[in-house]
Amino acid sequence: MLIHSASQLLTLPGGPQRGTDLGRLAIIEDGALLVRDEKIAAVGTTRELRRAHADEPTLDASGCVVMPGFVDPHTHIVWAGERAAEFEMKMAGAKYLDILAAGGGINSTVRKTREASIETLMDETRPRLARMFAHGTTTVEAKTGYGLNTETEFKMLQAILALDAAGPLELAPTFLGAHAIPPEYKGNPQAYTDLLCAEMLPFIRQWWSSQPSTANRPLPFVDVFCETGAFDLAQSRQILTKAKELGFPLKLHADEFDNLGGALLGVELEAGSVDHLVKTSDGDIQALASSDTVAVSLPCTPFGLAESEYTPAQKIIAAGGLLALASDCNPGTAWCESMQFVIALACRSLKLTPAQAIAAATINAAHAIRRADRIGSLEPGKQADLLILSVPDYRHLGYRFGTNLVKQVIKRGRVYSVETGTHPVEHLAEAERLAEAE
Ligand code: NIG
Ligand code: FE
Numbered sequence: 369m370l371i372h373s374a375s376q377l378l379t380l381p382g383g384p385q386r387g388t389d390l391g392r393l394a395i396i397e398d399g400a401l402l403v404r405d406e407k408i409a410a411v412g413t414t415r416e417l418r419r420a421h422a423d424e425p426t427l428d429a430s431g432c433v434v435m436p437g438f439v440d441p442h443t444h445i446v447w448a449g450e451r452a453a454e455f456e457m458k459m460a461g462a463k464y465l466d467i468l469a470a471g472g473g474i475n476s477t478v479r480k481t482r483e484a485s486i487e488t489l490m491d492e493t494r495p496r497l498a499r500m501f502a503h504g505t506t507t508v509e510a511k512t513g514y515g516l517n518t519e520t521e522f523k524m525l526q527a528i529l530a531l532d533a534a535g536p537l538e539l540a541p542t543f544l545g546a547h548a549i550p551p552e553y554k555g556n557p558q559a560y561t562d563l564l565c566a567e568m569l570p571f572i573r574q575w576w577s578s579q580p581s582t583a584n585r586p587l588p589f590v591d592v593f594c595e596t597g598a599f600d601l602a603q604s605r606q607i608l609t610k611a612k613e614l615g616f617p618l619k620l621h622a623d624e625f626d627n628l629g630g631a632l633l634g635v636e637l638e639a640g641s642v643d644h645l646v647k648t649s650d651g652d653i654q655a656l657a658s659s660d661t662v663a664v665s666l667p668c669t670p671f672g673l674a675e676s677e678y679t680p681a682q683k684i685i686a687a688g689g690l691l692a693l694a695s696d697c698n699p700g701t702a703w704c705e706s707m708q709f710v711i712a713l714a715c716r717s718l719k720l721t722p723a724q725a726i727a728a729a730t731i732n733a734a735h736a737i738r739r740a741d742r743i744g745s746l747e748p749g750k751q752a753d754l755l756i757l758s759v760p761d762y763r764h765l766g767y768r769f770g771t772n773l774v775k776q777v778i779k780r781g782r783v784y785s786v787e788t789g790t791h792p793v794e795h796l797a798e799a800e801r802l803a804e805a806e
Contacts, residue, residue, distance in 0.1 A: 369781070370424040371434060372400040372414045375760040378435040379411055380727060380745040384735040387657070387688035391723035393762065399434060403752040406780040411746055427783065432775065433762050435726065436745055437506025437753035438707035439733035442619075442643050442664050442694035444544075445500070445510045446493045446527050449480030451699050464673055464701065465597050465625055474514070474548040477699050481514035481524070489527045496697070496705055497537050502786045503706040504774040506753040507538045509694070509737050511591060513547030516560075518568050521545045525572065529582070536779040540737045541588035542619060543572055546599050546607050561603040565610040573614045589640060589737070591619040594630035601629045608637050617738060623647040624669065635659045641736040643694065645679045646670065653680065657687035662736040664692045665728075667713045668702035681718035692732040693725060712769035722766035752781040 377399025385392055400417035402410040402424065410417060454467060454476070467473045481489065500508060510528045515521035525541060532539035545568045546561070553560035569590065576582045590611035594604040598621075608618050617640050622630025624644035631652040634642035642656070643664040656663050665679035684691050693710050696702045704710065711725040720728065734744025742751050756776040757764070764773060777784045 369403045369427055369783075370400060370417060370421050371403065371427045371429050371754075371756070371778075372418060374399040374401075374414075374429040374432055374434040374756075376433045376762055377401060377411065377746065378433065378726065378762055379747065380436060380731045381747050382745075384662075384690055384732050384740055385727045386690050387685055390685055390691060390732070391721055391727050393723050393726065395762070401434060401746060401754070403778070403781045406752055408746055408748055408750050408752050410748055427756075429756050431760050433755075433757040433759055433764075434746075435755050435757065435762065436730040436743070437755055437777065437779065438504045438729050439737065439739070439744055440500065440505045440508045440695050440697070440707055440729075441540075441641065441662075441692055441733045441736035442666060442696050443508055443510055444513060444696070444698035445496055445508060445539075446489060446512070446524050446531075447477050447481055447514050447699050448484035448489055448492055449477060449699065451476060454700065458673060465595075468548065468597050471551065471554075473700055475551060477514045478516050478520075478548070478550065482517070482520045486523050486527055486530075489523065490531060493527065493531060497531060497539075499705040500697070501537045501777060501779075501784070502774065503708055503772055504755045504777060505537065505705075505707050506755075506777065506779050507540060507734070507737070507739065507743055509540045509542055509589075511542040511544040511547070513544030513591075513593075516545065516548060516550035517552075518571055521568060522572070522575070525588070533581075536782065536784065540739065542591050543569075543588050543616070544591040544593070545569075546592040546604070548593065548598055557599065557603060561599065561606055564607050569607075569611055569614055569616070573616070586738075587616045589619045590616040591621065593621040594628050594633070595621065595624055596626045596628070601633060604628075604630060605633055605637075608633070608639070612637055619643065623652070627652070631656060635661050640738050641692065643696075644669065645684075646677050648680060650683065653683050653687050653689065656684065657689040660690070662690045662692050662732060664694050664733075664736050665714070665718060666694050666696035666702065667717050668704040668710060669696050671713055671717070672702040672704070678717040681714070681720060685724075690732055690735065691724075691728050692736045693728040694733065694736070706772070708765060708773060709769055711765050712767075715766040720766075722763045725766055726762060752778055754778045
């Protein structure tokens with residue numbers, strides 16, 4: 369299939385974009401792209417590709433931006449229930465960490481997730497994934513972490529793998545057994561830390577390599593919520609060191625509310641990413657910048673909690689760090705299914721240009737889950753995961769928010785149309801055509 373006549377084709381070649389290199393879109397005007405066998409076979413101008421591939425079935429992208437699908441590298445997308453009442457409490461002044469300490473917050477979702485069967489859990493998650501996909505996310509990282517015991521963490525992991533297998537949205541699994549201190553261990557976080565290391569991680573490791581469906585896949589990431597009221601620095605180190613010994617790649621929630629030293633720990637243990645990074649110090653930023661650990665900013669989280677402090681993204685860029693964006697989609701702090709909204713928010717709160725935000729949500733996000741060799745850019749040989757936007761200029765991403773600009777999602781070469789129904793641009797064009805006909 370030949371996709372042609374794109375007003376702008378954003379290719380983002382050459383791998384992850386570090387420091388001030390961020391935002392290199394490498395735009396081809398009047399661009400075209402050839403899809404073969406789920407992969408990108410060629411990119412170029414419409415003239416070049418039409419001449420070389422005259423007999424190919426075509427897809428007209430006139431007036432549209434064509435770009436890589438969004439990669440959302442940090443979500444808690446699998447959960448049961450909701451926490452609307454807590455949102456109301458928070459807006460009235462209750463603090464997230466106080467609600468957590470009082471047994472609400474994450475642990476309220478843990479209760480619902482433990483009660484749910486795997487079928488219910490998947491049924492509740494599917495519509496969220498469908499909305500993410502319709503908003504242009506073609507690969508999403510998905511964490512466990514609402515089980516906090518071996519049985520339910522395992523159920524969550526199985527749900528993630530089953531949803532990934534069902535497609536079309538791809539899920540990259542992360543084991544976050546260290547998301548909170550479960551109620552049975554209240555007041556004794558060390559005992560739960562020991563359980564994670566002695567039982568849960570070895571069990572997941574053993575199970576993964578014993579299954580035909582996973583044995584040849586890379587191991588899931590292991591993540592820890594390093595935070596006041598969750599896991600302290602020593603416990604985070606213990607869990608991640610054990611995970612690393614077992615061969616798991618690592619991630620870390622660091623500096624969301626308090627700086628416990630998680631960012632440095634992530635760099636030291638060569639984590640794929642450290643995420644949140646609100647209370648991050650200049651020293652942490654220097655360490656991050658000289659590493660291959662991606663700094664993942666989650667601007668929906670302070671926005672969702674109506675807080676005013678965001679990731680010091682400009683400092684990370686100036687220092688030469690690898691910056692990526694994610695939604696953090698979860699029922700407590702940021703129920704956001706749209707990377708387009710994340711981009712719009714990042715332009716305003718992190719002062720990114722639309723081009724920087726786009727690179728942070730595609731190629732750099734792909735590197736945060738160590739898949740930049742396969743996805744995140746439009747280069748020959750890569751998976752054909754791309755978006756056709758109903759706008760002619762990429763800067764409409766960032767500029768506009770609250771409406772879906774995705775017209776079609778192409779996943780592994782298959783075209784999915786997004787039913788926006790009354791998209792204003794199409795509507796207007798239609799009205800104009802009718803007026804002319806009259
Ligand atoms: O990234 N920080 C920890 N986890 C989520 C919140 C999860 C929840 O409240 O359910 C976050 O913000
Ligand atoms: Fe998170």
